[in-house]
Amino acid sequence: MKEVNNYPGREAALSLENAVKYCGLTDHTHQRKSMEVLYKKYYGYILAIILRYVRQQEDAEELVNESFVRVFANIGKFVGKGKGEEFENFFKAWLSKICVNASIDFLRAKKMSLSLDDIDVEDKEMPFAMASDELQVKDILALMNRLPELQRTIFNLYEVEGYNHEEIAEMLNIPHGTSRTYLMRAKKRLKALYMAHHDYIMLGR
Amino acid sequence: MDKKDNNMENWKGIANRLREHEEPYKIGSWEKFEADFLDSADSGSPAPLLQDPKVKVVRRISWGIWSSGVAAAALLIFGLIWLWPDSVSQNIPQDLPQMVQSPGALPNQGESSLQGTPELEKNTILGLENELFESGIAKAMIQASTSDESDFSDSFEILPPLNQLGHELSLAGMQAIVIEPSLSLQHSNSNIKAPSVENARTSSAMAKEKNGLLSSVFGNLNEDLSVSSTIGGDKTINRDKWALGLAVASMMTSSEEVNVGGGVSVAYKLSDRMFLRSGISLARLGVSTPAPGRQGPSNYVGYAPASNGSATGPSGPQGPSGSFKESIASVSPEAVPGYYTRLLRGASSNLLTLDVPLDLKYFVTDKYFTSVGVSFLGILNESRTNHYIENINQPLFNGYSANGQDLQFAMKTLHVNEATAYQPLQGNSYAGYLNFSVGRQTRVSNKISLSIEPFFKLPVGKLMREEMNMTNGGIRIVTGF
Numbered sequence: 001m002k003e004v005n006n007y008p009g010r011e012a013a014l015s016l017e018n019a020v021k022y023c024g025l026t027d028h029t030h031q032r033k034s035m036e037v038l039y040k041k042y043y044g045y046i047l048a049i050i051l052r053y054v055r056q057q058e059d060a061e062e063l064v065n066e067s068f069v070r071v072f073a074n075i076g077k078f079v080g081k082g083k084g085e086e087f088e089n090f091f092k093a094w095l096s097k098i099c100v101n102a103s104i105d106f107l108r109a110k111k112m113s114l115s116l117d118d119i120d121v122e123d124k125e126m127p128f129a130m131a132s133d134e135l136q137v138k139d140i141l142a143l144m145n146r147l148p149e150l151q152r153t154i155f156n157l158y159e160v161e162g163y164n165h166e167e168i169a170e171m172l173n174i175p176h177g178t179s180r181t182y183l184m185r186a187k188k189r190l191k192a193l194y195m196a197h198h199d200y201i202m203l204g205r
Numbered sequence: 206m207d208k209k210d211n212n213m214e215n216w217k218g219i220a221n222r223l224r225e226h227e228e229p230y231k232i233g234s235w236e237k238f239e240a241d242f243l244d245s246a247d248s249g250s251p252a253p254l255l256q257d258p259k260v261k262v263v264r265r266i267s268w269g270i271w272s273s274g275v276a277a278a279a280l281l282i283f284g285l286i287w288l289w290p291d292s293v294s295q296n297i298p299q300d301l302p303q304m305v306q307s308p309g310a311l312p313n314q315g316e317s318s319l320q321g322t323p324e325l326e327k328n329t330i331l332g333l334e335n336e337l338f339e340s341g342i343a344k345a346m347i348q349a350s351t352s353d354e355s356d357f358s359d360s361f362e363i364l365p366p367l368n369q370l371g372h373e374l375s376l377a378g379m380q381a382i383v384i385e386p387s388l389s390l391q392h393s394n395s396n397i398k399a400p401s402v403e404n405a406r407t408s409s410a411m412a413k414e415k416n417g418l419l420s421s422v423f424g425n426l427n428e429d430l431s432v433s434s435t436i437g438g439d440k441t442i443n444r445d446k447w448a449l450g451l452a453v454a455s456m457m458t459s460s461e462e463v464n465v466g467g468g469v470s471v472a473y474k475l476s477d478r479m480f481l482r483s484g485i486s487l488a489r490l491g492v493s494t495p496a497p498g499r500q501g502p503s504n505y506v507g508y509a510p511a512s513n514g515s516a517t518g519p520s521g522p523q524g525p526s527g528s529f530k531e532s533i534a535s536v537s538p539e540a541v542p543g544y545y546t547r548l549l550r551g552a553s554s555n556l557l558t559l560d561v562p563l564d565l566k567y568f569v570t571d572k573y574f575t576s577v578g579v580s581f582l583g584i585l586n587e588s589r590t591n592h593y594i595e596n597i598n599q600p601l602f603n604g605y606s607a608n609g610q611d612l613q614f615a616m617k618t619l620h621v622n623e624a625t626a627y628q629p630l631q632g633n634s635y636a637g638y639l640n641f642s643v644g645r646q647t648r649v650s651n652k653i654s655l656s657i658e659p660f661f662k663l664p665v666g667k668l669m670r671e672e673m674n675m676t677n678g679g680i681r682i683v684t685g686f
Contacts, residue, residue, distance in 0.1 A: 032243070039235050044227035052223060058652075061231070065238050137226040140219055159220040187216065 016088055017080070024076035035072055045092065046099045052156045053103035055145050063106055067099040074098075100161060104171060107149055143193050150174075151186035158183050277449060277471045280485045281561065448472040449686045452486060454660070456679025460553050462491040470683060472566065480566040482576065487585075488560060492673040493553035547621075548594045554630060554673055557586035562640055575643045576658070582637035582668065582675075587628040595619040635668040642681070654685040 014022075014037050022034035046067050050060045080090040144152050153172065157163045158179070163171070165179040172179070450470040458464060466488025472480040564578030596618055644658030661678040668675050 032239075035243070036235055036239075039238060040230055043230045043234055047228040047231075048223075048226050051228065061234070064234070065242065068238060069242055137222055140223060156223075159216055160223050 016091065017083065020075060020078060020080065020091065023072060038071075039068055042092070042095055046095060049096055049099050050103050051141060052144065052160065053100070053153055054106060059106065063099070063102050066106075067095070067102045070098050070102065071095060096161065100157070104153065107153060143190050146193055147186055147189055151182045151189065154179055154182045155186040155190075277469045277484070280469060281471070281483065446474045448474070448480070450484070450656075450683040452484070452681055452683040454486070454488065454679055454681040456488070456490075456660075456677045458490055458492050458677040459674035460491040460493040464489050464491055464677070464679075466490075466558075466560075468560070472685075478568040480568075482564040482566050482578070483562060486560045486562075488558050490556045490558050490675070490677060491553065492556060492675055492677075494551040494672050494674070548596070549591055550594050551592045552625075552672075553590050553592065554628075555588045555590075556584050556630065559583040559585055560638075562638075564640055564642075568646075572647065573643070573645050574656075576640065576660075577642075578640045579636065580638035580640055580662065581634065583634040584630045584632065587631040589625050589628055591623050591625050593621040593623060595621055630671065630673065635664075636666065637664070637668050638662040638675075639665050644681075646685070652686060656683045656685065657681075658683060 014034065016038075019034040019037045022030040023038065025031050043064060047060060047064050050063045050067070051057075054060045054063060078091070078094055080087045080094075082090065144155065147155065150172070154168055157168045157171070158165070165176055165183075168174075168179045169176045448471070450472070451467070452470050453467040454465065456464050456466070466486055468484055468486025468488075470482060470484030470486075472482040474480055560580050560582055562578055562580040564576045566574055566576040568574045640660060640662055642658045642660035644656050646654055646656035648654045658681045659679070660681055662676065664671075664675040
């Protein structure tokens with residue numbers, strides 16, 4: 001059983017299963033502590049997911065809280081299976097769904113994703129790790145931030161989250177063909193963006 | 206094929222790296238989340254979020270935005286009242302709405318404001334000052350109705366629904382902007398379905414699950430969510446629907462002076478590219494009458510004999526006399542010695558104006574927009590200056606009979622500006638201008654945007670027929686929140 005111990009010195013560590021269980025209780029004291037444990041443990045995980053969809057750090061931090069509100073409000077409905085790492089994987093998958101949904105709602109409300117062309121992406125020098133053969137995550141995010149919102153979202157949903165084009169089309173309320181087209185454009189553009197700053201092909205090696 | 210496979214593999218590598226990446230925890234985030242969402246007013250009771258997952262969470266609004274919205278609404282209402290005070294009193298309904306009152310609630314009841322009201326129930330009315338009651342405005346604002354028979358004799362409650370209140374306000378000639386002070390989280394529009402996983406995501410069991418298992422976890426998430434995104438909900442007031450702004454403007458008018466003004470603006474998002482914009486602004490406008498050549502109200506002020514009324518002309522006939530002399534002087538002053546004329550060439554005014562625009566703003570691209578609309582103009586103060594040209598006959602010297610030379614005169618022209626107490630425009634209101642503008646909006650930070658907007662205002666209707674040329678244009682800078 002994976003122990004989640006955020007209280008050094010305390011012998012009885014709060015496991016993830018217990019933390020999830022206690023969050024659904026009406027006992028205020030245990031509930032609050034369990035929420036704190038889950039919040040601090042998965043803050044970085046959720047923020048990393050949201051930053052793939054949302055450019056601005058401030059927006060992303062707000063969306064993290066938005067996602068946690070949804071998580072805690074519906075944690076009583078979460079049904080995890082297995083124990084330890086298996087349970088955590090189920091839980092993280094559930095968290096991932098919630099914050100992806102929150103990000104898409106945010107983008108839809110801002111109407112940013114409807115722009116078909118590049119939007120106010122300014123040409124900036126990107127902090128690439130020039131000496132490294134492999135792209136660091138921050139470099140990948142810097143490349144992805146230069147994509148139009150819709151392309152970036154589709155790329156994330158297809159490549160990272162694992163949705164198929166029909167599901168993506170339904171989530172984003174776009175035609176099926178658009179999802180395929182924009183995924184291709186996103187990949188093409190990522191390559192072009194990278195090659196514009198480097199002399200060697202990133203993905204052909 | 207190899208290259209393609211290689212490419213695919215690299216895309217998967219990138220996706221894996223993204224999936225495995227986590228951001229560091231930001232210190233203080235939990236405390237902020239706890240304060241914003243979990244803590245309640247009563248220290249002893251848990252917050253609604255903890256009590257029942259289906260209870261809607263009321264999200265705090267930034268008080269800065271809320272207070273700015275209230276201030277903008279108050280300015281707008283004040284401006285409308287200032288401009289059309291008569292219309293308010295005229296539109297007060299004579300028939301009072303059904304008033305309900307607790308016994309002895311107000312000492313001055315029984316006057317005309319309550320006469321003719323139907324039977325009073327045991328309910329309460331909103332407690333207002335009696336003078337508001339007498340003004341009639343409060344009468345239009347208050348309508349309490351309830352079917353609850355409980356006794357509220359010791360308390361006042363606000364009972365009317367908002368739409369009814371707004372209707373009563375409109376009858377009173379007032380316009381109100383009602384801003385829902387709280388948000389309620391609403392059902393998300395996104396359709397969440399479990400993805401059919403075709404490629405290995407991670408080494409965990411999650412990558413091997415199909416629709417059946419995941420849909421059992423997530424399948425009802427879509428339907429049972431009672432807490433969902435505030436953004437995009439139809440029934441909630443999203444702060445992104447409203448935009449507030451502070452504007453400063455520099456403009457040129459017919460007097461060719463540079464004038465400045467400023468105010469607040471409020472914009473409501475109709476669609477992703479279209480906004481309805483209003484606001485209120487104060488500006489100093491320097492305006493003038495049209496150039497000479499157009500008939501003004503009066504071209505001749507008059508004429509007067511020189512202070513040295515003695516005749517200094519040539520010997521002989523004194524020249525025209527009486528009214529004939531005066532009429533000659535009005536046309537040809539040099540013909541009549543000792544006279545000068547004063548010509549009113551024009552007038553200019555320095556106006557303090559209150560401008561309430563109503564514009565449609567359309568974003569042609571993500572940054573560039575165009576706007577068209579109308580303005581209602583009120584003139585709060587006027588300082589008028591008349592501009593004269595004085596033609597004065599100045600005798601150069603006397604002594605025609607002494608030296609035998611003709612008396613000569615020189616026409617001296619003076620430009621005189623004279624302030625006048627005549628203020629025909631002060632206190633007037635007009636509906637007013639046609640506004641045209643184009644602009645560019647740039648987001649400076651997450652919450653602040655800056656737009657630069659050249660504009661042009663064309664007077665229409667009664668404003669166009671005024672003697673002063675009220676056309677103006679300039680550039681406006683708006684800071685949006």
